[in-house]
Amino acid sequence: MEAGRSPNIEILTNASLNAIEGKPGAFKAKVYQAPRYINEDLCTACGMCTMYCPRPIADTYNERLDITRAPHIDYAQAIPSSYYIDAKACLRVNYSTCNLCAQTCTAGAIDFSQQPKELTLDVGAVILAPGFGRVDREVLEKFGYGTYPDVVTSYEFERLTCASGPTEGHIVRPSDNRPPKKIAFLQCIGSRDETCGNGYCSSVCCMYAIKEASVAKDHEPDLDISIFFMDVRTQGKGFDDARKRAQDKYGIKVHRARVPRVEQIEGRLALTWTNEDGSHESEIFDMVVLSEGLASPEDAEKIAGVAGIELNHYQFCKTSVGSPLATSKEGILVAGAFQGPKDIPESVTQASGAAAIASELLADCRNEKTVTVTYPEERADLQAQEPRIGIFVCHCGVNISGVIDVKAVRDYAASLPGVVLYDDPLYSCSQDALKAIAEKIKENDLNRVVIAACSPRTHEPLFQETLRSVGLNPALIEMANIRDQCSWVHAQEPEEATEKAKDLVRMAAAKARLLEPLEQPTVPVTPVALVLGGGAAGMSAASSLADQGFEVVLVEKEKALGGNLSRLTWTLDGDDAARVLKDMVARVKKNKRIKVMTGATLQSISGYVGNFTSTIAVGRKKTEIVNHGVVILATGGKEYKPLSYAYGESSRVLTQLELEEKLQRGKGFLKNAKNVVMIQCVGSRGDDMAHCSRLCCTQAVKNALKLKETKPDLRIFILYRDMRTYGFYEDLYREARKQGIIFVRYTPDRKPEVLKQSRGIKVRVFDRLIGEELNIPASLVVLSSGIAPMENQELSQILKAPLTSDGFFLEAHAKLRPVELSVDGVYLCGLAHGPKSLEESVAQAKAAAAKAAIPLAKGRVAVAPIVSRVNKDQCIGCGLCEALCPFNAIRLVKEGKRKKAETITASCKGCGICATRCPTLCISMGGFTDEAIMAQIHAFSPDGCKGGDGS
Amino acid sequence: MVLGGGVTGVQAALDLAELGYYVYLVEKKASIGGVMAQLDKTFPTNDCSI
C-alpha cells in the first residue's frame, strides 16, 4: 500500500462524491468531505486519545468483535496514519461535553472546530472502484446468525484467525471463548440464491473458505473442518492445485450439499442436509462459518445517479464483453468488484486496465498537473564522516515481539561500535514511524541506518526513500531480517531467537559501518512497445498503447490478426464475436502509431528494460530489427485437441468450438438429432492437463441454450464435475436448468464413456442421483475440450521468462503484479497467462498496456545501483570477467595500449561473479564489497573473530 | 479522480500517478485499504495481506 507516499495522489478520506458535471477531459466533481476532528499533520498516532475516551464503540475493522473508542485508528498500518473521531459516537461532537481527548493530546492535534468541506475538483476521467457491499442481514439470520452466537460470518472468522485481530489469532467460539473442535463452512450465503435477489455467483467464496479453513488448521491442527459446497469453484490460475493441496494436507472434508438451516442443540449447532443420492445426514458442530457473498455496494444507486451510469439487474455496474471497463457514460470507467464479483488479482488487473483507458483519454495532458518529488541534496560532508549509526528494532506488532525480546535486542544494539541512536518502533514501516525515523536521522546527524525488522526484499525501498527524504544516500541502509527469517521460524524458541536476532543485528551493523553512498544510474527509454501476438489481447494492448501516444510494433505469427477470437462465433454473453473482432482489427489498422507485422515471430531479444533490440523473422527468409523499450507478451493459447471419447473416430463427436462453427453455418445438421451429450473437463483438471480451463462450463451452457433455441425439442445432457459458471454467468446456468437441460455430475474415478455402435454412438455415465448407469443414445457428443498453452518453451528461453508447471507464463506476483513478468520491462496478458474469457483478456490487455506505458511515459528508468565497478588502475585486461558474465554486462575496451574491463551498468544485475573471479580483486560490487561481507563474517563471531589467526 | 480506496482504487491511483497524472483518491471511510486490509492471508499462497 504505497499510495500514501506518492506526491501525485491526494487522498480524501471521509469523502463522498455528490455530483459530477461536464464532459470527458473536463469534468467537475463535487466531493463532500466530513471532518476527522483530528489534524492529520499534527497527529503522532500515540493512541492517548483512544485511551482516555470514555465512549466505547464496536470496532468495525475487527467486525465488531472488539471494542474501541470514539477517537481511534482502524489499524496500525492505516493510511493516513492519523487517528480520527467517530462523529456519531463522540460526546463532544454530539453533546458539547467531555473534551477529554483534546486535553490529553500532547500534539494538540484534536480540533473540534473542523467543518465539513465541499470540494470542487477538475478531473479529466473518473474511475469508479467502490468495491462490494455486504449481504443483507436477513439472509444471514436465516442461518441463525444473530440468534446463535457461534454462527459467525466469514469476515468475523477472518479477524479471529488474524494475529493482529481481537483474539491475536486464537480461534474461539464467541459463546464461551473456548476453542471449537468442529467447524462447518456453509457456502453460497447470499450468492446463487434468487430468494435474496443475488442470483449470481460471488466467485471468491470457495477460495477464501478453503484459505480460512487451511489457516485455521495451521493454528489448530486437530480441528475437524467440513465445507459444504454446491460446486467447488476454484477456476482461477493455480487455484485448483491449491485446493487439492489444502484438501490433502489438512484433510478438510468436502460435502456437496446446500444446508438449508442451522439449529442449536444443547449449546452446539446441528446441520441437516441432503446428499447427492437423496439420503439425509445430520451432524453437530461447535461453530458455523457463513461464507458471505459479495453484494453490490450499498451506495450503488447513489453512485449511478450521481455519475449518470447504468447498472445491471443485480445493481452492479453495466459493461460489455468488448469493453469491460467502460460504463455507459464516456470518460467514466469502472474497475473491481463493482463491475462484477471478483478476486484480488482480477480487481488489480482491472484497476490497471481502467488506468490505461483514462490515460488514453488524457494522453494530451500527461505530466501537466503532476508534481515531481525533489529530494534534498545529499549531505556529502555528513556521509563522509565516521559512521554514526542509528538502529531501529521493529516490534512488527506482535510478529517479532511475540517471540523475540525486542527491548533486549535494542539494548544490545546500543553497545555496538558506532551506534549513536537506538529505538524500537511498533511498526517501523507505518507512516508515523517513518516520519519519526526521518526526524531522528536529522536530529542525531546519523549517516548509517540499520533496520532490524522484516525482509529487505520487500521493505528496503521504503526505508531507502526515508533516507533520501533527509538527504542521505539510499545505499546507506542495512536491514537485519529478524521476522521472516527469525521470529516467524523459531516461534517455539524465544531465547535462541533473541540470540539470533542479536547476532543478525551485530552483523548488519558491521556491514553498515562500511557502506558507501552509491550513484543512482538511470537510462533512457526507447518509446516503442513490441507486442507479441495479434489476438484479442495483443490487439487491445497495442491499441491502448498507441492511443496513449506510443509507437507499437505488433507481431503476429499467422497471416491475419485475430487469434482465437476469429474462431469464436459468440462471446459468452451471446454477442456476435465477429463484430467484436472486426472492431478490434479496424481500431488497430487505422492507428498510424501501430505497425503490424504478420507471418512474423520473435527470433531473439537482447537488452534490458528501456533498451531492447529484437530480431523478428518475417516469412521464411527475411528478418527485421526492432528497437523498443518494453515487450507485451500476448501469444495466446489454443484449443485442446481431445485424445479420448472417440474424438476423431466419429463425425458425431465434436469440440465446443467445432459445434459453434457448425451452428453458424446453419441448423441442417440438427435435422434428425434427438439427444446431445456434452462432456466437461475433457483434457482439463487432471484429465490430461492439470489446470481448470475456466470457461468451458459457461461455454457449454451457452451452446446448449443456443441448441435449445434452434431446436427446442432436443434433449441435452451436460456431464460435469463442478459447474463453474462464476459471476453473472450463473444466470445462464439457471436458465439452462429452467429450459430442461439435464445436468449429471460425474467424478474422475468414474468417467463417462463414449461407445461406438453399429448405428450411431451411445454415452454411458453413472448417475449419482438415482445410483444407476445411464445409457444415452447420442446424435451428437460435444466435448468441452479446455484451453492448452502454446509451445511456450522456446519463447520462455528467449525472454528468460519462467513458465508455470501447466506451461503458461508465470507472472511476477499472483496478487499484486498479475500482468508483469519477473523480467523487467516484459508484461503479460491474455491466454498466454492462463485460460480466461474474452472479457477478462481485454481487461488484462489494458492492464498490461498501463504497466508497459509507465516506463515509456517516464522516459528514463532507474537501474539498481548494486552494479559492479572496475578499478581500471588495477585491471590487467585478462578478460576473465567478460567471459564469465552471464548477462554480457562487462566488456573489454581499449584504453591507450591496453585493454580494460568496463561495466555496462544498465545490463549488470549485481551478481558479483566478476568480482569473485577477478585475479587482481579490482572489481567492487556496490553495496556488497569484499570489505563489507568480510566485516559481516567477522561479526558472525560474537567476539569479532579475534580468535582467528589475525591474517 | 478515483472513487474508492480499496485495493482496486489504490492500484488505479498508483498506476495513473506513475503514468504522469495527478489523482484524487476519494474514500468514504477514514482510511484506505478497503476489505483487503481486513484479511489476514490471501489464497492460494497465504501471503500477508498488508
Next chain:
Amino acid sequence: MSNNPEIKEKEMAQDGFDPRILGFFCHWCCYAAADAAGVSRYQYPPNVRVIRVMCTGRIDTRFILEAFKCGADGVFTGG
C-alpha cells in the same frame, strides 16, 4: 544413530553439539525461499546466521575460509 532426522537432531543435541552455521543466501532464490518459509511459518532450528548476497557467484572461497576461521561449524551456501 538413527536415520530419522528428528531423532538424529535430538541425539545430536544430547551430545551437546549445537553448531553455529553461517549461511550465504542468494537474494533471488534462497533468501526469497527463506522469507517464504517464514511466511508459511515453517519451523527450523535457530542455528544459522545469514549473509545476503546478490548471487552465489559472489561467494569468494576466501569468504568460506574466513567463516570457518571465525568459528563457524558449518557454512551453508544457497542459490
